[in-house]
Amino acid sequence: MKFIALITLCFIPITVHPQGVKIGELNSYKLFPAFLEPYKKGMELALEEVNAAGGVLGRKLELVTRDDGGTPGDAVRVAEELISREKVNLLMGTFASHVGLAVANLAGQRKVLFLASEPLTDKIVWENGNRYTFRLRPSTYMQVAMLVPEAARLKKKRWAVVYPNYEYGQSATASFRKLLAQAQPDVEFVAEQAPALGKIDAGAVVQALAEAKPDAIFSALFAADLQKFVREGNTRGLFRSTAVFNLLAGEPEYLDTLKDETPDGWWVTGYPWSEIGTPEHRKFRDAYQKRWNDYPRQGSVVGYTAVHAAAEAVKKAKSADTEKLVAALQGLKMQTPFGPVEWRAIDHQSTMGAYVGQLSRKDGKGIMVNWRYADGARFQPSNEEVRKLRKE
């Protein structure tokens, strides 16, 4: 009898009074650990800061993290678990674009706020954007647009492009072609290489690019593909007389692995963590190094800022109710380690920027030099274009 009573107890939903404000975070921790381990540390640091300062609305901010398995199908299931079992107030996270898009679509269907921290795809705020989805990082389009002014200034005529063959690489290249041709009408694209992600046959690709005799190369490669490309290119002398523009290659996650292979003079977007001396970044860096005894990566900044953004939104909304949070995030202005950003009401994209600079070597390590901060607010298409893409 006791046993039956116990069993029955298990099925009675335990009603807990809402104690804290819950963020349900899901990410591909096992698939992209190099980016996401620092990301998680950044999130935890921000969480501690928020709660040390009294939490939000007098309540504690809570963070529930889950591995999303790296596929849209698993991620949707995990998100459902966070929504219906954990009863989180908002969703956050995801890394790969297709996973981000699937969760964004679920958020629209279930009317839950989704703060997409990392996925870069333009579509998550444009073609497939919805009322409940906001994105923190500068999109593929924005990061490309940040590089284009430098590329146009060089007045190189013959360009080659190389990118991983999936949506990020394809849309980066398409944006680059379009924007560069607008800035420099006589540009000519002489070669295009699209190896499968993670499987670049670097020797053959470098060879094929060299055959086309380009003046400059645009690359969207990253991680293992980038390292193979750089080493083969160095050995075969591809970069000796060619200017190279590479998205993301200045992020510590990708730059640090290159060590003494780091090619001189490449134009990149990235994060020169050791050199940014603004007070807001110094404060973040010191706190991070004190807490984790490690230096911050790009992922650390994203995780840290995303949690603070959620906290700011709750404070501004004076509620953890979804509709009020959405209204609060639209146009929310906040401070970040990169400086002030605004969450655009028009497409729910934050104006967080990136650092544009050139690669160099110091003591056998790759660093960024001649860098400047490119404010995300300045690298957006016109409002009409955005409205057209969002079908509003």
Add this chain to the structure above:
Amino acid sequence: MQFLNGLAGASSLFLVAAGLSLIFGVSRIVNFAHGSLYMLGMYLAVWLSGRVGFWLSVPLAAVAVGALGAVTEISLLRRIYRAPELLQLLATFALVLVIKDFALWAWGPEDLLGPRAPGLAGAVSIAGRQFPQYDLFLIALGPAVFAFLHLVLTRTRFGLLVRAATQDREMAGALGVNQRWLFTGVFALGAALAGLGGALAIPREPANLEIDLGVVSDAFVVVVVGGLGSIPGAFLAALLIGEIKAFCIGLGYSKITLVAEFIVMAVVLVLRPWGLLGRPLAEARIAAGTESLAAPKAMLVLVAALALVPLFSDAYTLVLLTEVFVFALFAVSLHFLLGPGGMASFGHAAYFGLGAYGAALLVLRAGLPMELALLAAPLAALAGAALFGWFCVRLSGIYLAMLTLALAQIVWSVAFQWDALTGGSNGLVGVWPSGWLSSKVAFYYLALLACALAILFLWRAVDSPFGYALRASRDSPLRAGAIGIDVHAQQWAAFIVAGTFAGLAGALFAFSKGSISPETLSVPRSVDGLVMVLLGGVQTLTGPVWGAALFTWLEDAVSREIAYWRAAIGAVILLLVLAFPHGIAGFIRRRLTR
């Protein structure tokens, strides 16, 4: 110049493929963990080269990986040679998970770029172009290793025994060859070759955690194209594929490299069913295990009980159970092919994915109501299965399995690249059920009803005259043919039935998630299906259902609670494999009938 690039690529490909081919030839083990051994070789070599220098690190890494291979064979694989076929595949799949998490734990998440090879760091000028010295070294090394293996196999006693066992392993055993040490020796040699390949790759690419599955699939393709167990075949196939890839890039068709090797494999298998230099496999004389055809009445009680669940459970339990139903149907449809049909498919996800994409496209592009799309979507899978099945049933055993894999990869690459229709790598979003089915409870009942009916139908089919003819065709094609059964026709029909129901599972999956991406028809999804079937037990009807439930629940529960959840799942699978070599349902049945 691209010719030389192709040669360098071919050499490294050959090293891994040769080891895989040796292992398969002798022990018939489909070693999924071969790529993981390669990855371990890379990490070990990077780690060691910081201490003893690159050139010494290469043989050390190879020996270490070889020793690990020997230990694995003795402690794990040796225990399950007598288990139903393909169970070793499940064990090696578990190893993949464990080794990946081990590497993450031991060497951290960041890619490790190894040193350049001292003495061969630079480039030489060939025809006005700079060509890496190290690549020239690799070009020379491939044939050298080939010659070495050839000498070992043709001139030593060990080689004689290996060749004997490759040709007919029971006969070799009957003649007094100590198979235990032969198997251990071959597995260790194969593992060492994988480790060597990995160690030699570090001047060209960084050690990273994603390399394992990529390498093993490339190696499989080379082995199958060359002919299983044939070292010269592997060499020839490596050359062919290396060169084709290099020339695709040289001629500006780099996008095709995504599937180039699978297209080659499909063409070769259709034209030459045993690979370029392979010979027909000797029939393995394993008596087909007795199978239980009882679909217990208890299942009806279970379905009735499941129908009551929504009365007292939370919404997430329904989401999870819906997923269990979908995968149970997927696993049962695969089992229909694998068990009664006797055809192992490594590409069953293709039909699951065709169903899912069919559903999504009918709703989003053709504007069909969801109910009609759900009914019509399996037809897409049916068409795919009819087309591919026609080619596949002409092969048997592992060659059939690899052809299904190649065809699935081709379908995957079409879905991955055809942006205008399939949404490319992002897939399609916004595939939701109609209003009256959109609540979790309603969709739960839909999934339960559809999956239960479909599964019962498949089980009935096994016990029907068609099922008898199918099993006869599996157990003895010759005798079945002699009594007037059209063996290929039975198998083709089974292929179509299995594919269609996988498509139904895929369509339900799409509507339960609201979105689909190319992953729904990728190799990992096919492997998941195999794992479910094998976990549950091939020789029972209900096994796949239990396997699907257990695997789905494990993934959900373990990934929430344990940071190294991949290794944890791998460890659980290993334990289950060792404890219940006939699967969970097989174990229970043996207990009951004893």
